[in-house]
Amino acid sequence: MRMTKLFSQTLREAPAETEIASHQLLLRAGFIRQLAAGVFSYLPLARRAMNKIEAIIRQEMDAIGGQEITMPVVHPAELWQKSGRWYKIDAEMGRFQDRSGRDMVLGMTHEEVIADLASQEIRSYRQLPALVYQIQTKWRDDPRPRAGLIRVREFTMKDSYSLDADWEGLEIQYRRHYQAYFNIFRRAGLERVIAVRADTGMMGGRLSHEYMYLTPIGEDTLILCPACGYAANRQVARFQKTTAAAEPALPVQKVATPDCKTIAELAQFLGLPEAKTAKAVFMVATVTEGQKTSERFVFAVVRGDMEINETKLANAIHARSLRPATEAEIRAVGATPGYASPVGLQNVLVVADDQVPLSPNLVAGANEEGYHLLNVNYGRDWSAQIVADLAAARAGDGCPQCGSALQAARGVEVGNIFQLGTHFSETLGATFRDKDGQEKPIVMGSYGIGVGRLLACIAEEHHDDKGLIWPVTVAPYHVHLVALVSKSGGTETLEQADRIYASLTAAGIEVLYDDRDDSPGVKFNDADLIGLPLRLTVSEKALKAGGVELKRRDRAEKEIVPLEQLGARVEQELADLRAAIEAKIRPEAYNV
Secondary structure (H helix, E strand, O other), X not given: OEOOOOOOOXXXXXXXXXXXXXXXXXXXXXXXXXXXXXXXXXXXXXXXHHHHHHHXXXXXXXXXXXXXXXXXXXXXXXXXHXXXXXXXXXXXXXXXXXXXXXXXXXXXXOHHHHHHHHHHHOOEHHHOOEEEEEEEEEEOOOOOXXXXXXXXXXXXXXXXXXEEXXXXXXXXXXXXXXXXXXXXXXXXXXXXXXXXXXXXXXXXXXXXXXXXXXXXXXXEEEEEOOOOOOEEEOOOOOOEOOOOOOOOOOOOEEEEOOOOOOHHHHHHHHOOOHHHEEEEEEEEEEEEXXXXXXXXXXXXXXXXXXXXXXXXXXXXXXXXXXXXXXHHHHHHOOOOOOOOOOOOOOXXXXXXXXXXXXXXXXXXXXXXXXXXXXXXXXXXXXXXXXXXXXXXXXXXOEOOOOOOEOEEEEEEXXXXXXXXXXXXXXXXXXEEXXXXXXXXXXXXXXXXXXXXXXXXXXXXXXXXXXXXXXXXXXXXXXXXXXXXXXXXXXXXXXXXXXXHHHHHHHOOOOEEEEOOOOOHHHHHHHHHXXXXXXXXXEEHHHXXXXXXXXXXXXXXXXXXXXXXXXXXXXXXXXXXXXXXXXXXXXXXXXXX
């Protein structure tokens, strides 16, 4: 491709609203352009890179038995109503009506559609196991799109779906995906990826893993154990909780605690450790029962030395979403902000962390401004409708597997896998006849990778202060050929550059040829910004020195390569780059 024909322009500066390196560089290098919040156009350079990512995905999916299909992006709402997700998913779902007034959905994922397909195509156990996948556009109306391609509303996703006769078969396909995903990320040049246990969320099922690219820009907090390898999203991470020492229940005593509205202030005023206090957290949950959605006030209690984990709380009460309660809502149930406890409250959903019933004589609010209660005991003075693990794991807590100190890290989710089970197959009639002729629901798995987000994470990992540095496996072109035309030897230089361009292209090497009438500085800056693996510079000076200047984008060294050796040398450099990436593919331990 000649740059004079390329449908793209580089930018000297990134727009002011860009936050992270990948967003800035993909814009400046002419890969993407923003149309609306979370909605982007992918220009030729990005499209070529994404094609290569998608080719890697296809190869790995095919290797584990996948068959590619394409499903519609528009779904009849009836499918989502049957599964129940029509009523459980909030404004993130794109809903509209067709011209006949029928409710429709913009596909955000395709579990319902694949279950409907399976109900038509699968009849017998002899057709199982099966695995199908697609690479297709999705829409999720994220309320906070940010960071370029990291968090968008319209995106391209590879989603695959496994169909099995039993849970054992699902486990086999799940583990094949587990390894295949690591192969995909390594082959695409993304090394700092780990698999962590995760919340199943709107997908449901009994098990999920997220693939996290470790980076400070990540929105997810990960809890990791360097000793035994335990890894989980903080949303579901467990930890070893310190159980309070047993002691006799003492009488409740009301004490004045002026200006003690926080746990830290209260503990300091009373001279007690924070673990001897009960922390109140007020939320309003959106819950769905059948087809009806309503809000319910939730009073959550954890020990004062812990923090509430909203995902665990939402899962414990089966909430669609949670929001903090307002002061007016808190007072309406008889509680006092800063001095609240469940003691004496009525008609409130109280949820307690599992350590609270084991912690005697806690300090809790008196539901009166400026007062707390000493020696409050669960079961005697108050009780909860639900007791569950509600506490958030933090760095320094004990690992649930080995007891070592946990660490925290930030990450961006680049893929996820789910053991769905039979919910979608049961609700949408996807069944098969087993060996005994019995009708049984298909056991399903679901697996996703965001292609655009993966592109952004590769750019985030592979760049320097001059621009992008693409891994050879996903680079839009292999070689950036730069022709420097001087006044004295311009014709010869340009003719030689044309010959090299034709020769390399004929050999199957992908070349971006900078044939523009620009200064050397502009051309070199753009070459560094776009970041192709190799740069070849054809100039009067290099030709007089006996050849063409070769430079790898990831190295500072330059050398003159004789013209007669150029094709072979370029092929060898590219082969070395590919081999270095292939060497990083390895079996990954399964994080159970």
